[in-house]
Amino acid sequence: MTVSKGEEFSAGVKATLPLIVGAIPFGIIFGTLAETSGLSAWGAMAMSVIVYAGSSQFIALGLLAAGAAIPVIILTTFVVNLRHLLYAANLVPKVGHLPLRWRMMMAFGLTDETFAAVSNRFLRQASIDTAHWFYLGSFVAMYGNWILCTFVGIVLGEMFPDMTDWGLDFAMSVTFIGMVVPYLTNRPMWGAVIVAGAMAVATAFMPHKLGLIVAAVCGITTGMSLHLLQQRRQTQQQEVE
Amino acid sequence: MQEVYLILGMFLVTFSVRFLLFAVAGRVHFPLWLSQALGFVPPAVLTAIIVPAVLMPEGDIWLSWQNPWLLAALFAFIVALIRKDLMTTIVAGMLAFMLLRFVLGL
Numbered sequence: 001m002t003v004s005k006g007e008e009f010s011a012g013v014k015a016t017l018p019l020i021v022g023a024i025p026f027g028i029i030f031g032t033l034a035e036t037s038g039l040s041a042w043g044a045m046a047m048s049v050i051v052y053a054g055s056s057q058f059i060a061l062g063l064l065a066a067g068a069a070i071p072v073i074i075l076t077t078f079v080v081n082l083r084h085l086l087y088a089a090n091l092v093p094k095v096g097h098l099p100l101r102w103r104m105m106m107a108f109g110l111t112d113e114t115f116a117a118v119s120n121r122f123l124r125q126a127s128i129d130t131a132h133w134f135y136l137g138s139f140v141a142m143y144g145n146w147i148l149c150t151f152v153g154i155v156l157g158e159m160f161p162d163m164t165d166w167g168l169d170f171a172m173s174v175t176f177i178g179m180v181v182p183y184l185t186n187r188p189m190w191g192a193v194i195v196a197g198a199m200a201v202a203t204a205f206m207p208h209k210l211g212l213i214v215a216a217v218c219g220i221t222t223g224m225s226l227h228l229l230q231q232r233r234q235t236q237q238q239e240v241e
Numbered sequence: 242m243q244e245v246y247l248i249l250g251m252f253l254v255t256f257s258v259r260f261l262l263f264a265v266a267g268r269v270h271f272p273l274w275l276s277q278a279l280g281f282v283p284p285a286v287l288t289a290i291i292v293p294a295v296l297m298p299e300g301d302i303w304l305s306w307q308n309p310w311l312l313a314a315l316f317a318f319i320v321a322l323i324r325k326d327l328m329t330t331i332v333a334g335m336l337a338f339m340l341l342r343f344v345l346g347l
Contacts, residue, residue: 042244043248070246077255078258080282082258086280088259088261088262091263095266107256110259172294175327176288177317178321178329179283179327180288193284193285196292197289204293216286219281219288220278223281223285224278
């Protein structure tokens with residue numbers, strides 16, 4: 001069975017549509033909060049077009065509003081995006097045969113949503129001949145929507161400059177809560193999150209929001225230690241049995 | 242000018258993280274411990290942002306039933322634990338916050 005490039009492309013768009021719905025409020029809130037956080041309308045637009053990384057862009061706004069230094073924001077972006085290494089590691093066997101320009105496009109478009117859509121496609125069809133067209137469809141749909149929503153948000157922010165008093169800053173916290181909870185399926189995850197949260201409060205006095213990185217590293221170390229302990233206990237039990 | 246540096250810097254770190262493994266596709270192997278540790282990154286970073294934002298919304302620690310940020314966050318957390326659905330959590334948390342802040346005037 002051969003599938004044409006066009007069919008793969010539109011299948012990629014379709015598979016990404018439900019995820020786009022979830023990204024719409026994100027993009028709009030990002031655009032709306034930009035000016036009050038200290039990022040110009042052009043800066044917000046350029047960030048969506050050039051950086052294209054939802055959660056990092058949000059965090060950048062929060063850090064700008066809190067008066068963080070630019071190197072700290074860039075370092076935080078790096079830490080937040082480390083999860084993309086995992087996605088890339090997962091996709092490497094499917095992209096190794098493609099020319100460099102294709103791999104560059106795919107890397108630029110590697111978001112949580114596109115990774116979800118593409119890995120689901122590979123779950124159903126293992127063939128890699130035309131899979132990059134599926135990826136392109138997913139990327140174009142996600143990217144176009146992100147830029148459009150940023151623009152809508154900026155316009156809304158200009159029309160209602162007092163929107164920040166409406167409690168939209170809480171929208172970011174609540175969105176992150178909804179993103180963290182699905183991870184909490186085992187003790188190491190709970191440990192990581194509890195330590196990261198407590199350490200973030202304990203290190204809040206540190207300048208330029210450096211405490212964020214300290215807290216995240218403490219959380220990751222705790223989670224990893226608990227994970228290794230759990231593994232050791234399991235192998236010991238197996239030896240006893 | 243500051244914004245240009247910010248956006249270029251963010252682009253460079255974002256793109257290099259995403260491109261690194263695609264660039265050397267097939268030539269390196271990822272140690273297991275590293276991929277396991279990376280799995281803790283998103284929840285740890287996000288929580289380190291959420292907790293101070295709701296526990297110290299105006300700069301100082303505000304551990305009280307009068308703190309609408311904290312109350313609405315706890316409510317959203319419980320909703321998320323039960324429903325595990327992002328949109329439901331966002332809507333429920335925002336409604337709780339609006340109610341506490343603008344209707345009850347906390």
